[in-house]
Amino acid sequence: MSFSHAHPLKISEEFSPKEWFRSLQETITQEIEKIDAEIDHPNFNPGQFEFTEWHRREDNQEGDFGGGRIAVMRKGRVFEKAGVAFADVKGNFPKEFAKQIPGCTDSTEFTATGISLVFHPRNPYVPIVHMNTRFITTKGRSWFGGGADLTPVMPFEEDTAFFHHAMKEVCDTYDKKAYTEFKEWCDEYFYIKHRGETRGVGGIFYDYLFVEGDNFNDLFAFTKDVGLQFLRAYAAIARRRYHHAYGDEEQHAQFIKRSRYAEFNLVYDRGIKFGLNTNGNIDAMFMSLPPLCGWE
Amino acid sequence: MSFSHAHPLKISEEFSPKEWFRSLQETITQEIEKIDAEIDHPNFNPGQFEFTEWHRREDNQEGDFGGGRIAVMRKGRVFEKAGVAFADVKGNFPKEFAKQIPGCTDSTEFTATGISLVFHPRNPYVPIVHMNTRFITTKGRSWFGGGADLTPVMPFEEDTAFFHHAMKEVCDTYDKKAYTEFKEWCDEYFYIKHRGETRGVGGIFYDYLFVEGDNFNDLFAFTKDVGLQFLRAYAAIARRRYHHAYGDEEQHAQFIKRSRYAEFNLVYDRGIKFGLNTNGNIDAMFMSLPPLCGWE
Numbered sequence: 350m351s352f353s354h355a356h357p358l359k360i361s362e363e364f365s366p367k368e369w370f371r372s373l374q375e376t377i378t379q380e381i382e383k384i385d386a387e388i389d390h391p392n393f394n395p396g397q398f399e400f401t402e403w404h405r406r407e408d409n410q411e412g413d414f415g416g417g418r419i420a421v422m423r424k425g426r427v428f429e430k431a432g433v434a435f436a437d438v439k440g441n442f443p444k445e446f447a448k449q450i451p452g453c454t455d456s457t458e459f460t461a462t463g464i465s466l467v468f469h470p471r472n473p474y475v476p477i478v479h480m481n482t483r484f485i486t487t488k489g490r491s492w493f494g495g496g497a498d499l500t501p502v503m504p505f506e507e508d509t510a511f512f513h514h515a516m517k518e519v520c521d522t523y524d525k526k527a528y529t530e531f532k533e534w535c536d537e538y539f540y541i542k543h544r545g546e547t548r549g550v551g552g553i554f555y556d557y558l559f560v561e562g563d564n565f566n567d568l569f570a571f572t573k574d575v576g577l578q579f580l581r582a583y584a585a586i587a588r589r590r591y592h593h594a595y596g597d598e599e600q601h602a603q604f605i606k607r608s609r610y611a612e613f614n615l616v617y618d619r620g621i622k623f624g625l626n627t628n629g630n631i632d633a634m635f636m637s638l639p640p641l642c643g644w645e
Numbered sequence: 646m647s648f649s650h651a652h653p654l655k656i657s658e659e660f661s662p663k664e665w666f667r668s669l670q671e672t673i674t675q676e677i678e679k680i681d682a683e684i685d686h687p688n689f690n691p692g693q694f695e696f697t698e699w700h701r702r703e704d705n706q707e708g709d710f711g712g713g714r715i716a717v718m719r720k721g722r723v724f725e726k727a728g729v730a731f732a733d734v735k736g737n738f739p740k741e742f743a744k745q746i747p748g749c750t751d752s753t754e755f756t757a758t759g760i761s762l763v764f765h766p767r768n769p770y771v772p773i774v775h776m777n778t779r780f781i782t783t784k785g786r787s788w789f790g791g792g793a794d795l796t797p798v799m800p801f802e803e804d805t806a807f808f809h810h811a812m813k814e815v816c817d818t819y820d821k822k823a824y825t826e827f828k829e830w831c832d833e834y835f836y837i838k839h840r841g842e843t844r845g846v847g848g849i850f851y852d853y854l855f856v857e858g859d860n861f862n863d864l865f866a867f868t869k870d871v872g873l874q875f876l877r878a879y880a881a882i883a884r885r886r887y888h889h890a891y892g893d894e895e896q897h898a899q900f901i902k903r904s905r906y907a908e909f910n911l912v913y914d915r916g917i918k919f920g921l922n923t924n925g926n927i928d929a930m931f932m933s934l935p936p937l938c939g940w941e
Contacts, residue, residue, distance in 0.1 A: 543921055616912075641900065644907075644935060645726060
């Protein structure tokens with residue numbers, strides 16, 4: 350199993366992290382639109398992403414600025430809701446929050462750029478998926494973080510193994526020891542403690558890959574690979590399952606799984622906590638929340 | 646507007662707080678079953694509450710014990726989901742959490758008993774509602790807390806005024822200054838900060854009514870009145886609206902409102918934080934979450 354014959358996903362080598370994340374948003378949304386148009390549906394047209402640019406108020410007292418671009422597909426054929434958010438923001442962490450952040454001893458200033466996505470497919474046999482890669486700088490440090498993880502409603506061992514393998518492949522190009530660590534971190538992080546269950550079947554999660562010496566290019570290359578490899582792997586899984594027949598029972602299981610997803614994101618998610626602590630954009634933060642879900 | 650002619654809701658005067666909360670659960674569930682059977686519905690039978698007793702493991706290392714009884718009506722005619730939880734638990738707060746709790750300087754031990762309910766009506770014209778009253782003791786202090794608040798999807802000024810008036814009436818019997826304070830506290834507490842909006846139209850919220858000198862009976866009497874007055878007022882509002890015709894648009898507004906409700910509860914709610922910090926019963930804690938909701 351290898352992705353060497355996958356169709357080429359190319360983005361300029363010259364790009365800075367923020368340019369690259371913004372460009373990746375286009376690459377991903379195009380591929381998702383393509384997938385969405387591949388099946389028939391009696392009630393829905395092929396989905397299209399709507400892009401919304403947002404800007405932080407530059408005159409607020411925290412001195413926040415920057416903005417982002419949210420891309421959301423609603424009511425597609427394969428995807429009931431698919432959100433891909435790009436952000437590039439500067440600001441100051443609240444003092445208490447800054448204490449937990451590397452490099453914030455002398456200043457609460459930060460810059461953050463990244464891409465974050467969650468897809469909620471219509472068909473319960475197509476897994477929910479999440480990917481995020483980001484580059485953060487504070488006065489004293491700068492680092493990359495990210496990850497990708499799969500949340501099937503109706504799990505297939507084959508898909509899980511395929512996704513894990515794809516993630517291992519990309520980690521191995523960066524550091525042969527990375528995969529084991531990043532996979533464990535993922536299982537730990539996406540754990541719904543109060544329910545004693547993981548959010549999904551895992552993937553990878555990593556943070557604090559600090560820029561030190563001349564490693565910037567390696568870390569950035571790894572970040573890029575995670576984004577593209579995720580897309581190749583998920584596209585393959587979605588295509589494998591999007592024709593699967595389903596009924597009320599699977600739909601019900603999907604609503605429950607989605608509510609667990611919302612629970613995790615609202616109670617534990619670091620990205621949402623980060624957003625709530627930094628006047629984040631609500632639409633971007635909550636883009637991951639399911640279109641329709643239920644706790645019963 | 647007065648409730649003096651409302652039908653009598655009587656519970657023994659002799660009861661301790663925990664006996665009273667448990668008994669109130671029966672009074673409320675009976676009244677809600679009655680309301681649910683008053684309308685016709687082509688697809689649903691009159692709803693009945695299912696009661697589930699739960700017990701904390703007595704052998705866990707925190708020395709937790711006690712338990713509770715959850716009553717849930719599902720798929721009723723008026724109520725799509727109605728949950729009423731009674732709990733009576735003892736345990737130890739996690740050390741960090743205990744620092745914020747009155748009377749926990751020397752010991753992290755606590756007892757907590759109370760009733761908590763949330764109703765999610767089927768008809769978007771019948772408001773969502775929440776009520777909670779509780780009695781907490783720690784080594785050094787004991788206090789009552791509680792409140793009731795209304796979350797209409799389609800607000801009627803008349804209902805809002807009626808509910809506020811009912812809450813004022815009960816506060817006035819306790820302390821003429823209480824209502825203003827408890828109403829403001831409610832608006833402050835049920836505020837979805839990240840959205841800049843309140844969860845609903847308010848009601849009352851109070852906490853730390855400390856038992857001091859000989860005021861136990863007054864505080865307990867107020868607690869009882871809140872529970873019964875809430876029921877009278879809400880029953881009247883539900884009956885006023887449960888025949889209202891509605892369509893897809895109102896249903897959609899309801900799903901959105903319910904998702905805001907879930908957001909508040911998962912991100913901010915004190916009861917849920919308390920539960921997450923004290924090995925609380927998941928079913929009881931998350932009983933308030935909507936049967937079906939959506940972020941789109």
